[in-house]
Amino acid sequence: MTGAIRFLLGDEPRKVAGLDPNLTVLRYLREQEGLCGTKEGCAEGDCGACTVVLGEEVDGRLRHRAVNACIQFLPTLQGKQLIAVEHLKAADGSLHPVQQALVESHGSQCGFCTPGFVMSLFALYRDGGARDRGVIDDALAGNLCRCTGYGPIVAAARCMGAGDDGDEAAVLAQLASFDDGEALALEGGYFAPRTADDLAARLLAYPEATILAGGTDVGLWVTKQHRRLEPIVYVGAVAELRRLEVTAERIEIGAAVTYSEAHRAIAEAYPDFGEVIRRLGSRQIRNLGTIGGNIANGSPIGDSPPPLIALDARLVLRRGDARREIALEDFFIAYGQQDLEPGEFVETVILPRQASDWRFRCYKVSKRFDQDITAVLGAFNLKLEGGRVAAARICYGGMAATPKRASACEAVLTGAPWSEATLSRARDALAQDFAPIGDMRASAAYRLQVARNLLTKVYVETSEPATATRLVGDRQVAYG
Numbered sequence: 001m002t003g004a005i006r007f008l009l010g011d012e013p014r015k016v017a018g019l020d021p022n023l024t025v026l027r028y029l030r031e032q033e034g035l036c037g038t039k040e041g042c043a044e045g046d047c048g049a050c051t052v053v054l055g056e057e058v059d060g061r062l063r064h065r066a067v068n069a070c071i072q073f074l075p076t077l078q079g080k081q082l083i084a085v086e087h088l089k090a091a092d093g094s095l096h097p098v099q100q101a102l103v104e105s106h107g108s109q110c111g112f113c114t115p116g117f118v119m120s121l122f123a124l125y126r127d128g129g130a131r132d133r134g135v136i137d138d139a140l141a142g143n144l145c146r147c148t149g150y151g152p153i154v155a156a157a158r159c160m161g162a163g164d165d166g167d168e169a170a171v172l173a174q175l176a177s178f179d180d181g182e183a184l185a186l187e188g189g190y191f192a193p194r195t196a197d198d199l200a201a202r203l204l205a206y207p208e209a210t211i212l213a214g215g216t217d218v219g220l221w222v223t224k225q226h227r228r229l230e231p232i233v234y235v236g237a238v239a240e241l242r243r244l245e246v247t248a249e250r251i252e253i254g255a256a257v258t259y260s261e262a263h264r265a266i267a268e269a270y271p272d273f274g275e276v277i278r279r280l281g282s283r284q285i286r287n288l289g290t291i292g293g294n295i296a297n298g299s300p301i302g303d304s305p306p307p308l309i310a311l312d313a314r315l316v317l318r319r320g321d322a323r324r325e326i327a328l329e330d331f332f333i334a335y336g337q338q339d340l341e342p343g344e345f346v347e348t349v350i351l352p353r354q355a356s357d358w359r360f361r362c363y364k365v366s367k368r369f370d371q372d373i374t375a376v377l378g379a380f381n382l383k384l385e386g387g388r389v390a391a392a393r394i395c396y397g398g399m400a401a402t403p404k405r406a407s408a409c410e411a412v413l414t415g416a417p418w419s420e421a422t423l424s425r426a427r428d429a430l431a432q433d434f435a436p437i438g439d440m441r442a443s444a445a446y447r448l449q450v451a452r453n454l455l456t457k458v459y460v461e462t463s464e465p466a467t468a469t470r471l472v473g474d475r476q477v478a479y480g
């Protein structure tokens with residue numbers, strides 16, 4: 001057992017022991033290291049003022065990703081490199097190209113948000129730079145600026161260039177030296193098992209433990225609800241849960257795989273599902289958050305369950321040595337109640353690939369395009385044969401206390417001609433399936449209307465060739 005967290009702060013090794021495992025990376029930087037360039041705005045992952053960059057070994061290369069320091073716990077830095085805004089300046093005091101570009105483009109006024117923008121742009125700079133406007137928008141969607149406006153910041157992104165200004169081999173060697181092969185176990189109750197067997201044993205021994213994946217929900221329990229979590233069992237170091245396996249029949253997503261890691265495989269198989277993931281939270285959130293966490297939290301407005309249910313995804317749950325496989329739709333029992341025993345955890349999400357006569361569509365409706373919580377999400381999976389609907393799996397989020405299939409609507413569609421008359425009956429049937437609530441995101445009437453209109457959208461998109469378009473980068477492309 002290792003009792004200290006080892007990581008690189010910039011290029012300086014750190015070995016930290018005796019701190020509260022609930023301490024966030026943001027508080028560590030500001031209060032323990034005196035590095036106050038990283039700001040706290042919202043303390044809930046929304047504003048980006050706290051953005052830092054993590055360096056990590058992936059397939060032998062050093063990869064960088066922007067994350068929100070305000071909701072990450074310090075122990076999750078084990079074996080990684082933490083880069084804050086102070087680390088960008090060169091030894092001779094000159095600004096980093098990203099910072100220089102912001103200065104030259106007049107991209108900062110009050111400056112409070114600026115360090116976060118610098119770090120998001122720095123991650124982009126390290127990741128090949130600003131290839132097109134879509135890439136820039138995606139990189140900046142998790143950063144709010146209320147005074148400069150985005151024009152000058154986007155202009156900075158366009159002229160900052162790209163590069164790899166670190167010593168990759170040296171950093172990788174340092175990171176490797178922090179790994180003593182042992183699982184991290186800290187005073188104050190934090191365990192980071194490395195194997196699924198060890199995780200299963202830990203959770204049997206501590207069934208009351210908080211399971212921590214990306215922390216994009218759990219982090220807020222500490223920063224917003226002021227809870228103290230003990231013990232914490234972190235799943236992000238478990239090799240089996242970090243695995244993404246793509247075969248001809250299915251995509252197996254380990255419960256600790258992040259959205260960013262799973263995005264490409266899912267988008268290639270199901271472009272609309274890919275688009276929902278692209279709009280889920282922000283780049284910083286997707287770099288941390290997992291589909292496993294999105295399922296396990298049982299939220300009625302989680303974005304990944306409706307498409308997964310429409311696609312007939314299955315879950316592998318594990319408790320001790322016992323595994324069981326269930327349909328994802330059976331996992332959600334009622335509001336706040338999931339089919340998960342104490343000590344049990346989500347191990348794998350299995351997403352089947354389907355035959356080409358099935359048509360899958362999925363749409364998220366929220367007030368803002370990026371970084372917003374869903375009002376209604378509709379996922380539609382139809383098997384169309386000779387102008388008829390041979391089979392239908394339709395699931396909505398935001399319409400009930402759990403993600404829920406529209407069984408009355410499915411019954412109307414199944415076996416019927418795919419026509420305007422059927423569409424009209426199917427739209428009516430949605431009122432039997434759902435009695436949504438109204439809240440600050442949307443009224444009940446709006447939700448039902450939108451749910452119906454999304455069905456019409458599917459009809460239009462699947463009835464005439466190339467009526468659908470999708471944004472790829474900054475281009476609209478036909479999508480049949």
Ligand SMILES: Cc1cc2nc3c(=O)[nH]c(=O)nc-3n(C[C@H](O)[C@H](O)[C@H](O)COP(=O)(O)OP(=O)(O)OC[C@H]3O[C@@H](n4cnc5c(N)ncnc54)[C@H](O)[C@@H]3O)c2cc1C
Pocket residue numbers: 044045046210211212213214215216217218219235255256279280281282285288289290291292293294295296297301302303304344345346347371372373374
């Ligand atoms: C700013 C912001 C924007 C967001 N935007 C969206 C959005 O657009 N759409 C959306 O759906 N969500 C959104 N979320 C919510 C959140 O990002 C997602 O629910 C995310 O998928 C949670 O994953 P995580 O890995 O961070 O989970 P964590 O926070 O680590 O855990 C979430 C829950 O799952 C449990 N858990 C985690 N892994 C397992 C496991 N393997 N087995 C059993 N239980 C487990 C945890 O104990 C906890 O109860 C947003 C959150 C923030 C802060």
Ligand code: FES
Pocket residue numbers: 039040041042043044045046047048049050051068069070071
């Ligand atoms: S402080 Fe707002 S995202 Fe972290």
Ligand code: FES
Pocket residue numbers: 107108109110111112113114144145146147148
């Ligand atoms: S520069 Fe003022 S809020 Fe961003």
